Amino acid sequence: MTAASHSSVDVAIIGGGPAGLSAALALHQLGITNVVVLERETQAGGVPRHTEHLGYGIRDLHRVTTGPRYSAELRKRVEAAGITVRVGTTAVDWLDDTTLQIADATGLSTIAARCVVLATGVRERPRAARLVAGDRGAGIFTTGSLQQLTANHHQRPGKRALIVGAEHVSFSALLTLRHAGCDVVAMVTPLPRHQSYAALRALTAQRHRVPIITDTNVAEIHGRKRVEAVTLTDGQRIECDTVVFTGDWIPDNELARRGGIDIDIASRSPVVDGSWRTNRRGVFAIGNLIHPAETADICALDGRNVANAVAGWMATNNWPTDPLRIVVEHPISWISPGAVQPRAAAALKHFTLRVSEPVADATICVTQNGAVLWRSRRPRRLVPNRSISISASWLTKVDPAGSDINVTLNVGQPHK
Amino acid sequence: MPEVYDVVVIGAGVVGTAVARLLSHHHLEVALLDAGADIGAGTSKANTAILHTGFDATPGSLESRLVARGYALLNDYAPNVGIAIEPLGALLVAWDDEQAASLNASAEKAVANGYRSASLIDAQSVYELEPQLASGARGAMVVPDEFIIDPWSTPLAFAKEAIANGVIWLPNHSVTKLDRSNDITVISTAEQHTLRARCVVNAAGLHSDDVHALFGLAGFTVRPRRGELIVFDKLARSLLSHTILPVPTSHTKGVLVAPTVFGNIMLGPTADDIDDKTATGSTRAGIDALLAKGQRILPALLHEEVTAVYAGLRAATQHSDYQISHDPTLGYVCLGGIRSTGLTASMALAEEALALLQRCGLVATPKASDELRSIRVTNLGEAFARPYQGGSSGAIVCHCERTTSNEIVEACTVAPTATTLDGIRRRTRALSGRCQGFYCSAEVCALAANASGKPMSEWLGNQ
Numbered sequence: 001m002t003a004a005s006h007s008s009v010d011v012a013i014i015g016g017g018p019a020g021l022s023a024a025l026a027l028h029q030l031g032i033t034n035v036v037v038l039e040r041e042t043q044a045g046g047v048p049r050h051t052e053h054l055g056y057g058i059r060d061l062h063r064v065t066t067g068p069r070y071s072a073e074l075r076k077r078v079e080a081a082g083i084t085v086r087v088g089t090t091a092v093d094w095l096d097d098t099t100l101q102i103a104d105a106t107g108l109s110t111i112a113a114r115c116v117v118l119a120t121g122v123r124e125r126p127r128a129a130r131l132v133a134g135d136r137g138a139g140i141f142t143t144g145s146l147q148q149l150t151a152n153h154h155q156r157p158g159k160r161a162l163i164v165g166a167e168h169v170s171f172s173a174l175l176t177l178r179h180a181g182c183d184v185v186a187m188v189t190p191l192p193r194h195q196s197y198a199a200l201r202a203l204t205a206q207r208h209r210v211p212i213i214t215d216t217n218v219a220e221i222h223g224r225k226r227v228e229a230v231t232l233t234d235g236q237r238i239e240c241d242t243v244v245f246t247g248d249w250i251p252d253n254e255l256a257r258r259g260g261i262d263i264d265i266a267s268r269s270p271v272v273d274g275s276w277r278t279n280r281r282g283v284f285a286i287g288n289l290i291h292p293a294e295t296a297d298i299c300a301l302d303g304r305n306v307a308n309a310v311a312g313w314m315a316t317n318n319w320p321t322d323p324l325r326i327v328v329e330h331p332i333s334w335i336s337p338g339a340v341q342p343r344a345a346a347a348l349k350h351f352t353l354r355v356s357e358p359v360a361d362a363t364i365c366v367t368q369n370g371a372v373l374w375r376s377r378r379p380r381r382l383v384p385n386r387s388i389s390i391s392a393s394w395l396t397k398v399d400p401a402g403s404d405i406n407v408t409l410n411v412g413q414p415h416k
Numbered sequence: 417m418p419e420v421y422d423v424v425v426i427g428a429g430v431v432g433t434a435v436a437r438l439l440s441h442h443h444l445e446v447a448l449l450d451a452g453a454d455i456g457a458g459t460s461k462a463n464t465a466i467l468h469t470g471f472d473a474t475p476g477s478l479e480s481r482l483v484a485r486g487y488a489l490l491n492d493y494a495p496n497v498g499i500a501i502e503p504l505g506a507l508l509v510a511w512d513d514e515q516a517a518s519l520n521a522s523a524e525k526a527v528a529n530g531y532r533s534a535s536l537i538d539a540q541s542v543y544e545l546e547p548q549l550a551s552g553a554r555g556a557m558v559v560p561d562e563f564i565i566d567p568w569s570t571p572l573a574f575a576k577e578a579i580a581n582g583v584i585w586l587p588n589h590s591v592t593k594l595d596r597s598n599d600i601t602v603i604s605t606a607e608q609h610t611l612r613a614r615c616v617v618n619a620a621g622l623h624s625d626d627v628h629a630l631f632g633l634a635g636f637t638v639r640p641r642r643g644e645l646i647v648f649d650k651l652a653r654s655l656l657s658h659t660i661l662p663v664p665t666s667h668t669k670g671v672l673v674a675p676t677v678f679g680n681i682m683l684g685p686t687a688d689d690i691d692d693k694t695a696t697g698s699t700r701a702g703i704d705a706l707l708a709k710g711q712r713i714l715p716a717l718l719h720e721e722v723t724a725v726y727a728g729l730r731a732a733t734q735h736s737d738y739q740i741s742h743d744p745t746l747g748y749v750c751l752g753g754i755r756s757t758g759l760t761a762s763m764a765l766a767e768e769a770l771a772l773l774q775r776c777g778l779v780a781t782p783k784a785s786d787e788l789r790s791i792r793v794t795n796l797g798e799a800f801a802r803p804y805q806g807g808s809s810g811a812i813v814c815h816c817e818r819t820t821s822n823e824i825v826e827a828c829t830v831a832p833t834a835t836t837l838d839g840i841r842r843r844t845r846a847l848s849g850r851c852q853g854f855y856c857s858a859e860v861c862a863l864a865a866n867a868s869g870k871p872m873s874e875w876l877g878n879q
Contacts, residue, residue, distance in 0.1 A: 040815050041855075088811040090804075090818070103818070107807025126852035128647075128724045131707075135697040136726065138837075138877020144851075148858035155858075155872055224694065226877050250721065254850075257651055265719075 005109030010034040011310060012100060012113035014091045014255060017046020018296040019287025020119035021074040021085075022060065022303025023310075028081045030311050035083060036111065038102060040090040044078070045071025046121060048296050050147040053175050059297035060304070068151070070296060094259045098282040115282050115310055118256055118270065119303065122288035124169070125248040127221070134221035137228070139242045143173040146244055150180045158242030162230055163187040165246035166194035166212050167385035169293075173246045174204055184210045185240050188232060190217040192358060195385040218243070247385060249292035256285060267292055267334035267354075273323040273341045274348035274395065275309035276302070281319045284310060291336040291352050294387055305347055324368075325404045331355045332409055333384075342400040350389045353407065355382045363410045366394050373397045373405070382409075417584060418445040423773060424603055424613035425449065426591055426627055429460035430567075431751050432619030433574035434762035435769045440581035441788060442770075442780040447611060448575065448583050449603075451590035451623070454839045455832050456571035459621045460759070461842060462645065462696075462728020464685060465676055467491065467501060467563040468760040472508075472664050475528035477737045483757050484530055486764035490570070491563070493763060497573045497790075499566050500677040500797020506562035506659040509542060509553050511712075515663040516554035522663065523557055534559050548655045548716050562659055566677045566796050567759055568842035573793045574762070575832050580789040585832050586611075591620075594630040596746050615747040615778050617769050622693045622731045624739070624752035631746055636739045636753050640693050641732040643685025643756075644702035644725070646710070649850050650798075652681040652720035660713060671709045673717070678817075678845060679798035680723060683710045689732070698727045723850050730755040740765075742772035749773055794823055796845050813863065814856045816849020824860055828867040837875060840864060 010032055013020045016039030024037050037044065048056055051067030058064055061073060078085060089104040099112040124142040139158050141149075149155040161177050163170050166189035177184050187194070187210060194201050194212050204210050213232065220231045221243060229239045251269045261278045262271040269292060270278050270285040278285050286302040288294060313319065323339035335353040353364075359382040366374040374394035382388055390407075398405065423439055425432045428450035436448040452458060467490065470483030494501045510516040519536055526534040535558050537545075542553045579585050586609070593604035594616065603611040620627040625638040653675055662670035674682050686702045703725060710717050732755055733739060739753035749772040751765055758765070774780060794803060803809035803820050810821035827834045827843035834840045837860070841848045846860050853860070865872040 040812065042811065090812055090815060092818075103804050103812060105807065105811045108805050123851050123854045125721075126854060128852055129722050129850075131703050131722060131725060133698045133700045133703055133725070141857075142852070142854045144854040145857040148855075149861070149872075149876070153858050153862055153872060155861075155876060157876075219700065220697075222697075224696070254651065 006112070008112040009036045010113065010314065011115045011117060012098075012111050013037045013117045013119055015039065015046070015119035015121055015287070016044030016085055016087070017119060017121050017287065017299065018048065018071070018074060019299035019303040020117070021045070021078050022300040023117050023119065023286060023306050024083045025077055025081060026304045026307035027310060028083055030307050032307070032311060032314070037078070037083065037085040038089045038091055039085060039087045042088050044075055044085050044087060046296070047144065050144070050151040051172060052151050052179070053172065056296055060300040061297070067296070074300070091255055097280065114314060115284070117306060117310065118283065118285040118289055119287045120252040120255060120289050122249045122251050122292040124245060125250050127243070127245055129250070130245065130248065132218050132221060135224045137221070137223040137226045139223070139227035140221065141242065141244045143169050143176070143244060143246045146173060147176050150176055156180050156182060158182050160185050160240045161242035161244055162238055162240040163244050163246055164218050165189060165248065166191070166196065167247045168196045170246040171196050171200045171204060173244045174208065174210060177244065178208055182242060184208060185238060186210060187212045188216055188218060189214055191215070191384055193383075195383050249288070251289045251292045253289065256289070259283065261285070264334055264338050267336065269334070269336060271325070271338040273320075273339045274337055274392065275312070275341065276306045276337070277309065277319065279321070282313065291387070294352065308347055324398065324402070327404050327406050328353065329406070329408045331357045331359055332407060335407055340395060340398060340405065342395070342398040348392045348395070350392055353388050353390065355384050355388065355409065358383055359409060359411055361411065364390055365408050365410060367406045367408070368399055368402045419612065420600060421445045421447050421611060421613040422778065423615045423617060424611055425617045425619055427619035427621055427624070428455045428571070428575060428585070428587070429458050429619065429621050430456060430463070430571040430574070430759050430762045431621070431754055431765050432617070433571040433578060434766040435617050435619055435751070436578035436583045437574040438766040438770055439780070440578040440583045442782055444780060446578070446583045447586055447613070448578060449586045449589040449591065451588070453587050453835050455575045456568060456842065457838065459729055459731055460571050461568065462643065462726060463567040463759045464645070464672065464674065464682070464756050465565055465567040465759070466506075466659060466674065467565045468757050469531045469559060469561045470529050470757070470760070471526035471531040471534055471559055472522065473529050473757070474736060475525065478740055479738050479757055479761070480529050482738065482761040482764040482768065485767070486761035489763035490565070490760060494565065494570070497577070498793045498795045499569045499573055500795055500800055501563050501565045502675070502677055502797065502799050503563050504658050504675060505558060505560040506661050507542065507546065508557040508559060508661045508663060509549070510555050510663055511552055512554065518663055519555060519557050526559070531561070533561055546656060546658060546660070548714055549660070550712055550715050562661070564659060564675060564677050565759065569793045569796055570759060570762070572832070572843060573791065576791045576793060579831050580791050591627060591630065594627070596631070599747065601747060613747070615749070615773050615776055617773070618748070618750045618752060621754070622729055624731060624750065625733070628750055628752060631743070631748060633743070635741070636733040636735055638693070638731050638733055638753065640690050640695070640729040641755070642688040642690050642695060642727050642729055644698050644706060644727040645682055645684030646703065646706050646722055647676070647724040648681040648683065648717055649721040649723050650679045652717055653679050655714060655716050656681060671706065673710065673713050677797040677799065678848070681717060683717065685728070693729065696727050696729060698725045702727070721850060724848065724852070740768060740772075742776055744776045747776050749776065794826070794844070813859050814844070814846035814849060816851050817845035819844045819846035821863055824863040825867040828864050833868070837861070837864075
């Protein structure tokens with residue numbers, strides 16, 4: 001290791017997707033300019049780079065654009081601000097609280113930072129992680145691998161595809177497959193209905209005539225050299241040469257876990273408080289790493305919002321410990337952030353939560369020591385894999401000396 | 417290509433490649449054939465990756481002798497060529513009274529197999545060594561020399577060295593006929609090739625009985641024993657520091673939980689006797705059985721993500737021991753019925769094959785040391801330096817496994833070259849990590865296509 005292989009910065013942002021780039025821009029606007037973004041891919045911009053359809057930028061850029069254009073815009077702004085983005089650079093491990101060992105084409109080196117922002121994103125669980133039995137022939141993808149093949153390399157993945165999953169990203173996969181000239185024979189979901197927008201479903205039903213098979217999952221894949229068919233858990237056999245596993249997100253939490261950061265058991269995300277602080281001093285976490293997965297613009301807003309918290313930490317050197325944890329009960333699977341600092345001023349406006357099964361006419365209750373802090377009736381059905389937002393207004397009512405906070409769903413409870 | 421080979425080795429698994437490597441150290445014309453497209457792509461690729469001491473073999477068996485000898489040879493060879501070995505040691509854990517009582521017998525058996533370093537420990541000591549183990553362990557036998565090894569690089573290194581020293585490597589040669597006349601065997605393949613050889617070595621693994629039968633010989637039948645395996649995420653690796661072995665039965669070594677040199681934890685294998693020599697698919701029942709076993713041995717493992725599920729077939733026969741024989745009139749050596757210990761025994765099996773070939777009349781003159789070319793393979797083990805750390809191997813392409821671009825290019829251009837994504841996987845670890853290609857499969861395919869001249873669609877398995 002040479003002397004030049006050690007550098008120091010105020011803030012090291014790990015991951016140059018929408019969250020990381022937006023955080024860098026927001027910090028720059030606050031005058032914090034000694035910032036480096038580490039991006040392990042050869043280009044910053046994250047997952048939207050490969051998603052060649054509309055749906056990006058509504059909440060942060062206030063216009064609708066495609067994934068590649070959206071990420072290009074973020075890159076352009078970062079470049080214009082003169083922010084250092086080191087592409088082809090991987091954060092390998094921690095050397096101390098906020099010093100990282102990194103690897104790039106020149107080998108290993110270190111970066112010492114006063115503050116680290118983890119924005120390492122999310123990936124889809126592949127076939128093996130879902131424990132789908134059968135043969136391992138060619139033609140098995142995730143949306144991520146599929147879209148890189150089609151967007152970057154213009155490959156046709158196959159002729160007849162089955163999509164596993166029926167959430168937003170599953171429809172994204174459908175559009176990609178149709179665009180690449182591959183028929184989609186069906187979408188399969190273990191849930192009783194799809195989990196995307198009704199309009200998107202109506203469009204695919206009409207234009208692409210894709211049936212959605214509900215309450216069913218993939219049991220086994222057949223085809224030793226190339227996928228030939230799939231057997232579903234209901235016994236049905238579907239002939240196809242391509243299977244795309246969509247959604248079922250898992251955060252890229254390896255660096256967080258290597259750093260001993262508390263991980264939520266359901267979402268597998270780092271537990272952060274209302275200011276995106278982890279339990280590791282000087283380390284924040286944002287983006288889909290902490291809510292697997294939201295749209296790119298929501299990740300970008302995390303990036304904007306974390307900047308003030310980072311600035312506060314750098315100004316005060318105060319890192320509150322032992323936050324109150326937020327405990328959820330079935331059918332809520334997780335909430336993000338998963339902790340709060342009752343005495344600290346919260347920049348946070350909303351919490352995001354997910355349910356594991358559809359729930360009609362539910363009331364969401366936030367309680368502490370049995371006392372109701374907040375409740376909200378949701379007459380519209382709550383759907384798994386869709387984000388459910390709740391207000392953070394109850395934070396002011398939290399008893400700092402009290403116990404953990406509970407968030408529960410009461411079904412059919414009359415609204416008061 | 418010579419008119420007549422001195423030796424043709426049928427089967428390029430770990431045994432066949434070890435034989436080819438040893439033959440390449442002699443002044444001989446040798447061809448190495450395989451029905452498949454790659455080295456080590458049959459039963460070898462799904463090996464449980466343990467360098468066995470042979471403590472639990474049947475004393476006096478061929479397996480006992482060859483595993484002990486092979487252990488010493490491979491343990492010496494591996495570090496010289498870049499095959500990762502980690503000296504973890506194993507615990508043979510007893511979970512009930514019956515198993516606890518049989519530990520003494522296991523210790524005696526180890527001694528009968530010439531292995532004297534095993535020792536018995538009580539339950540408390542078991543948990544001091546492995547605090548994450550499930551409760552209920554009654555005691556264990558420590559086998560400090562049961563190591564873990566890279567099962568993919570071993571046959572590749574053998575083949576690379578064999579090729580560097582003149583062996584002709586012939587993939588996609590599926591032998592269908594063996595005709596012996598005038599001391600020459602004519603070998604015909606399904607792909608319409610014809611080769612001539614003075615001697616033939618059968619290292620055909622699952623198909624060793626079929627090759628044996630082509631000479632009209634009988635004596636053993638391979639009944640494939642399917643073993644399903646689950647590989648857990650690298651974040652699970654810190655849960656264990658030894659391989660956890662079950663108390664063995666006569667049928668199988670049972671389900672083990674083993675760290676791998678690639679930095680994962682492996683759970684398996686199952687043992688299913690089946691008829692189809694190509695049935696390498698995993699099954700729901702197999703996966704469920706393994707998860708239940710894992711829960712009983714190392715419960716924390718089940719909280720980790722699964723990286724891979726696969727199945728391999730062991731070449732089990734009706735006999736418990738290796739089926740090694742030779743026939744001087746046919747110029748034929750058979751190395752059949754070799755199961756998971758074949759990885760450890762491979763270099764000893766090669767010595768055995770050479771000795772038997774000489775008894776068949778083969779004259780094998782050793783090359784002088786300055787005539788021999790040595791090779792190295794890229795280290796795939798986490799415990800040793802990987803190319804990405806060195807700074808001269810290009811950017812990382814596969815982020816889960818930290819494989820660099822140069823490694824992909826080398827896999828596609830240096831003999832024996834990879835011709836499939838699985839081949840790249842076994843040479844570089846690319847695509848075998850937790851995301852299973854979510855991030856890098858397109859890039860790996862593009863690099864492979866560029867390096868090989870074969871279009872991306874072929875790498876993707878498209879028609």
